[in-house]
Amino acid sequence: MSRVGLIVNPAAGRDIRRLTGGASVVDNYAKRRVATCVLEGLTAVSEPPDALVMPDRRGISDHVLEEAPDDLTVETLEMLVESTAADTRRAATRFREDDVDVVVALGGDGTTRDVACEIGDVPVVAVSTGTNNVVPTAVDGTVAGVAAALLATGAVPAADATTRHGMIEARAETAGGTQRLSALAAAEVSTQSFIGTRALLDPSDLRGGVVSRAHPGDIGLAAIAGAVECLEPTEPGGVAVRLTDPDGAARTVRAVLAPGVTATVGIESLERLEWNEPAEFDVPDGVVGADGERELELTETTVELTPVPDGPRLVDVDATLSAGVEDGALEHAGRLQSTED
Known part of the structure; x- marks a missing residue:
């Protein structure tokens, strides 16, 4: 049956x-x-x-x-x-x-x-x-x-x-051992040192991350990356996007950070990644989030964000x-x- x-x-x-x-x-x-x-x-x-x-x-x-x-x-x-x-x-x-x-x-x-x-x-x-x-x-x-x-x-x-x-695997070596996190649409690196399901309403809090899909019609980091380059969910790999202060950025986009919230964001770099190709982000003090939920608090470490095909x-x-x-x-x-x- x-x-x-x-x-x-x-x-x-x-x-x-x-x-x-x-x-x-x-x-x-x-x-x-x-x-x-x-x-x-x-x-x-x-x-x-x-x-x-x-x-x-x-x-x-x-x-x-x-x-x-x-x-x-x-x-x-x-x-x-x-x-x-x-x-x-x-x-x-x-x-x-x-x-x-x-x-x-x-x-x-x-x-x-x-x-x-x-x-x-x-x-x-x-x-x-x-x-x-x-x-x-x-x-x-x-x-x-x-x-x-x-x-x-x-x-x-x-x-x-x-x-x-696809999915994105986050991995960081900390004093307490290896920390891991899985994301479906976006793994985000934020300077906000809190854990929980809170919105990112201030773009200066977001340092960047890796997305498995990108389109301006999406929400959050996927929308920011998608304002520069679209990545269909069926396409291989992901996109690593690094953000900076829009006042001094060579490239800026206007994107939807959350429902009802748009912001101007500065783009430092944007890079296409193959499957299993990691992008590294230094985290002096912040949080790695998954699909809008801030979950992994890190201090003075480097996190690897890797698009993987087994979603x-x-x-x-x-x-x-x-x-x-x-x-x-x-x-x-x-x-x-x-x-x-």
Whole structure:
């Protein structure tokens, strides 16, 4: 029997950037509605896959089970719940080990990164309900569910509708040993010495970093690099960008640092990197962040940021639906009603 795993991050879309920037709040009610729509979308195929839902302490998974379509088998994944990012990683690990066919992840770049670190080769439909949304797409939950059903049931081969997204590995040698961090869209070096999910609203705090994709329509460091040179998610390698004071810079760009926040940023240098080619950044006192979340505090050290090719297999929803139409997977046999004269 085919199965779809559903991950809903209750904390996504609720951090301080909702107050300091212009991003909209994605509350748990909205997430429940999106998750319920995902399950409804699974019923678009004639033999829907089973669904396995990550548990939480906010009542999202309970509501999803209560509102699930009657003709769908839905269960809660049995696992420890800590109400931290570890829940997402733990669920992704379990889905990988239990041979779930497809995972639908609701959240932002941080949630998608946590899934990517543990999910292996399982295809991921990343649905945007978070703060930083460079990688997840703003797709209707019902449509995401239809795509997941087509892939899970084998109506559409995963090779025809997924692409491998790169990641960035951060590595630093410190007095306490080797420190490592994984990023999906961007690994950032900041002079701010704090840890947590706080927005970078002052461009002078950002020294640069490495991105796995770059486009002016992205957010944060990916938008800064993309204002100079675009890098598609399907292209190999990454881009290392080093920033400087715009008042003395030979090149400046205007970019979106966070939802509702634009700034003029000075570019010191920009370099294309091949897979597994590191870029070094000296960190006298600062933080290395991953996809908008500042996590690794460093002092008087050098950090290597390296683009690597072994990221998640992200689902192209439009390509999946088109392939499903060509296969006839959305056509159901009609029911003829006999009548007597």
